[in-house]
Amino acid sequence: MDIFDGFPLLSLLIFLPFFGAVFVFLIPQTPGKTEKNIKNTALFIAGCTFMFSLLIWGQFDPSLGSYQFVENKEWLPGLNIRYSLGIDGISLFFVLLTTSLIPLCILGSWESIKHQQKEFLIFLLVLETFILGAFCVLDLLLFYIFFEGTLIPMFLIIGIWGGERRIYAAFKFFFYTLTGSIFMFIAILFLYFKTGTTSIPDLALYPFESSLQVWLWLAFFASFAIKLPMFPFHTWLPEAHVEAPTVGSMILAGILLKMGGYGFLRISLPFFPEASYRFAPYVCGLSIIGIVYASLVALVQRDIKKLIAYSSIAHMGFVTLGIFTFQREGLNGSILQMLSHGVLSSGLFLCVGILYERVHSRDIEAYGGIVSFMPLFSVFFMSLILGAIGLPGTAGFVGEFLVILGTFQVSPLMVVGAGFGIILSAVYMLGLYRKVVFGPVEKIRFQKLKDLSMREGSLLFFFVGCMFWMGLYPNSFIGALHQPISKILEYYGRQQDALVPIFKMKNSIVFNEREL
């Protein structure tokens, strides 16, 4: 820690991919000659970023409650808006998730992106910069900038390298998110006008009036709920996933969705405890509806990608459910659920991508019996599917279990719904696996299928390894999460005494009045 004092570690981490992108931009593109160079350079840069984030993890002190690696500089003169960075336990893991996924994505796109590879890699690296920035900043406006900045590269990735209806999907993705964000933007400006600052740590301490909190909370909710996506705002996600290229889906499901959850944790909960508390029942209700609805919809999907997309919505339902229980277990669970979903869903999308490259179909009915030709693939696919179902020992289990534990303390009724969702997930996931991997070999062309190459195998191995690590030893994450979660709960505790009576009268869901 000492040697890095005063050294802009986070800035370097954030902008390393960006400079990498500039570097890649400068490499001339001659088809068939320099493509290898471009790919290698991009991979090297992404790897360096990953190493760098590991270094930060090593330097991170989980016992401290405050933000670490803080940078704070004058940025916009005239306005009291500063360039301030810093991470705590929550951000740390999202950063790690991002930095680890991007090199995997580059490897994943090694063969599948056929044209305009250079642009693709540039967009990917720029996207990484924006995502890392969003997770590291301690200033609301800066957060908004990075949050919104991710839209463009993603829009382009879906639009350029996507499937047939890519343009429709890209625009839908873009405008859903942008519309939500505008409300957030106005809310941020309003916050700034009200308090004179946009610093996240300062704002968390600011006591807002309750009527104001409601509107501001709703504004932020609009953005995060669309991004996450929550049940009524989810319609963009299946489209985007289906039309995006494999890597696009990986990033979308793996990282971008998490920004919504991160936003809830970082902004909605600490800033507006009262409003969060008031709206919690509705959010939880929506989450449950979302989980069950998405699972049911997933049951009838014929498109593999769409199925996984709907399962993502269900999983994200667990995240919001966990967050809005205001229990330590629930919060822990939701964060772990996000992390595990990050690994699992991107792994699953990679699997689908691998299949699609070979068969050129996403229709479940088109597959069958590939276990005979791709045994190795089937093994990896199986373990990822088990993880998605939430089998004990996998990453999915820890998250879902903790969320349900947290929910149980608040309302057993909701647990029933969530549990129903888990059961349904087992049904559709295993059904998918059965139809795709097992069964009779009806199509002759399957006989030409090759098993995983070295690259693909190692990629999937990495995903599966991560998954088991999370599932078997979640404490390596939970330890660092302790302090920030305590802080969130502290805000919440401050409000609780005053609020509980109102809450009880108005809502049928009875919260546990346990001292926190």
Place this chain on the structure above:
Amino acid sequence: MVIFGMMFYLFAGLTLLSAFLTLIARAPVHSALWLIFMFLNGAGLFVLLGSELLAMIFVIVYVGAVAVLFLFVVMMIKPQREVLKKEIKWYKRIPVLIGIFFGSEMVFILGGWSFVPVASTLDQLPSRVQISNTTAIGNILYTHYAVLFEIAGFILLGAMVGAIVLTKRAPKERYRQKMSDQVLEKKKNRIKICHVDIRKGV
């Protein structure tokens, strides 16, 4: 003197009347002529105000120069009445509306008109009693507003060059008289004296 009052109402009434007739006259030429008549009456009003210089310049510039060109153009075009009538029908209402708007506004303003008391101290013009108004205008135009006068010159230059640029076409092959060539022409270049033998031809 009553005569001045009468003259004022005469000029003012004729100004309004001819302005109105300018609008409703059928033939464009008549419109132009009414416009000219309106200018003349305006000049008359200026005379009554005691600013004879402006009156004369008004006549010279507007009547003597601008309106003549108007009349030129109007006389030379033959509007296609039937087509115009159809197209104009709708547009006719707009000027009426604008007219009503401006008219009511004028009534509104003038009905409650009062000068800001401080305003009289800001007057730049010297008193008209002591010197003739040509001198007064000259004095202020070439001292206080000299720069603006120069800018006005530039505006006119721009307008002139612009008009020439826009109307000039690339010169085609045509015969032009060059007087100097004609004058400088020598006899020997034009006339060749030949001695022609009889029955031989040239």
Place this chain on the structure above:
Amino acid sequence: MKNFFSFFYQEIQSFCGRDLLFFGEMIFKILMVILPLLLGVAFLTLFERKVIAAIQLRRGPNVVGPFGILQPFADGLKLLHKEIIIPHRANKFLFLLAPIFTFTLALSVWAVIPFGFKQSISNINVGVLYVFAVSSLSVYGLIIAGWASQSRYAFLGALRSAAQMISYEVSLGFVIVTVVLCAGSMNLQEIVLAQQKFWFVVPLFPMFFIFMVSAFAETNRAPFDLPEAETELVSGYNVEYSSMPFALFFLGEYANMILMSVLGTIFFLGGWLPPFECRPFTWLPDGAWFGMKVLILLFVFVWVRATFPRYRYDQLMRLGWKFFLPFSLIWVVLTAAFVVFLKESGSL
């Protein structure tokens, strides 16, 4: 109410007294100018014919009255007797308005002309501008006449004459500006009085030349009589006119000719001033000197007509825009600089 009536009564009284006298005086003055002027116009035609005849070694009109002196009256009576013919498709009102307009304008300029010291109908400060304004209006008479007669020839003639008059008015204006610069006033009386030391024809001789040539063009006189070039346009804008309307045009034109001579006299030849301010010259009254100078200039008009062939139209335009205008512009600048210089050095 009572106040109002008493005010009105007073006004009426003053109108009957002072104003009526004023009006009477005015009308008398106007008649004193116009009647001689019309007579002058009448005899100018005779003068012209006699002079041209003399130049061409003829006798000229010599039948009506002694030496043909009553010839103008005979011509006038003939015109009066003729029928006023109005073309079938002509705009009747404008057709008749045009000659009246022309004639009225030709007469109204004379309101400010000084015939002697303080001898003018109205002595206004902007006399020069008034003259210029009214003479610039005279274009309208021509183009209205041309347009209203609904005849191609007439219209073409009108356009020609209008273009010609406007073109030359510009350089005429600059000529007058030089005069005004030298005199330091736009009052015609003062312009004359400023020439007591020397006539402006001396320092401004080129301007005098331009003035005279422009005056030919302004009055549509030879060698610039293109609008009524008989050989191409029959008779120009007044081809459809006959009888009294035609006479009015005719009178107006000749009145303009006299006017131009008068202006030349006032601007350049010292108006009513005698050539030298000493005894034998000052015996003659102001009016006599004035009349003589005007007669000399009128003679020049006639002389030029008898001598020069007609210009071509493009040559006419070129002369106006490309020679006279730049030249007079430069001269204006020079004069202004010179006047300022003299004023600064205190010698003027």
Place this chain on the structure above:
Amino acid sequence: MGTILRDLLCFIPELTLGGLILIFLGGAVFLKKETQGSVLFGKVMFGVLGMVGILVLLQNLEPLYIFNRLFISDTYTIFVKVLVLSITICIYSFSFSSLKSEKVIGVELYVFILMALLGMFMVIGSNDFLSFYLGMELQNIAFYVLVSFKKDSLKNNEAAIKYFILGVVASGIFLFGASLLYGAVGSLNFQDIGNVLGASTLESSSGIPYALFGAGVGLLFIMVSFLFKVSIVPFHMWAPDVYEGSPLPIVAFLAFAPKVVILSVILRLWALLFSETTVFVASSVLKVFPPMIMGASLLSIIVGTFGAFGQSNIKRFLAYTGISHMGFVVLGISLGNYSGMHAALVYLLSYIIMGIGFFASLGALRYPPGFSRIGIVKDLSDLKGLSKTHPGMSFSLAILMISFAGLPPLIGFFSKLYLLLSLIETGFVGIAILGGLSSVVAAVYYLRIVKDLYFEDAEVSLEVVTPLSFFIPLFLSLGGTVFFCIYAEPVLLYVSILMKMLLGR
């Protein structure tokens, strides 16, 4: 004599411009061939513009009233003059080649560019409605000619006539307003008007009910003519047609320079008459002004945004987007406080920075020989698939479009940020939300261009003509667009100093 010398010294850039106009005009006479002359003058122009720029920069920063307070020279005027000059230089440097391809090159072109510049300098420095009017007329006349330079094209003739007639109407309205104002106030000097109006409100309590009415209506007319010039909604009709008919570089010139100039004067007047520091506004008829202008600007945001939707012609598209952007700027001004005006100026600057890059890029795109159309690219749909043939060009276009759409972290975002922030500060949260939503709608059509560039396949393979001088404006614009978020301090500080100076704080 001393003051005259001082005044003339302050006027050196204008005098230089005037002299150069005359020299160019005179020089054109002695050049043998027109094309040869235009090439020569074209090269001289760079030097000329640069020289004038240096002369402007050498001016005194202290506020000076020159020529009997007809003109003013201070930091603000110098700033705007330099801004206008740099716009001219940028547009000129990329337009030189494209003007050749549109066949409108001629010696007179340079004369009229200089003349427009002279007029604009006059307007910027004006401290009196009379000097303002004359400057504006000079500028207008130059623009009337520039707009109608392509005299053989029917579209161009239509554009020229429309621009001319509406411009003249605007001038007429201005004059009417100015005469009413003069009648009521007795002076056309900006400061005098402010003083008189201020003094008269104090007296109005003692029984002068309509003291300000004439002045108010006069100012209303003047404002209307201003809005005509910056194409704010009820008076915007000319912009699409005129843009469509005129050659692209001239459209670029027309789209930025006069608007900047007029807006700079509006800012000065607004600071003087309607800002929060002027007490008399609240208690008089003048108080209807800010809401009225705000309504107009909102309308123009909406009309511009939705009008741009259906456009396929690039220039029409630009006209409509220009209308909506100008709406944002005027919205900021109409707030009348420091933050609003600051935001307006920042917005204007960012619009210029992005717009110049966009125009420069468009100017470089030509139809290939043998195609059914010739010259500079005309339809938005012709940009399809540009990324495959010209990745660099389409990349820069995409960045500019994204910035136009107001997405972070590019300059377009920051300008909107400042504007919305000032709206919220003044208490117009609803309008801020409206503005935000309209920018989402605007993002649709900006991103449609990005879509065309990247997602579609090419129908025409456009040619890219990039002379060396083309890169100057493009790089300036791209640099400004991308790096504003990193280092905007000097610009923002300077703008805030200017606004404080205008508001007298």
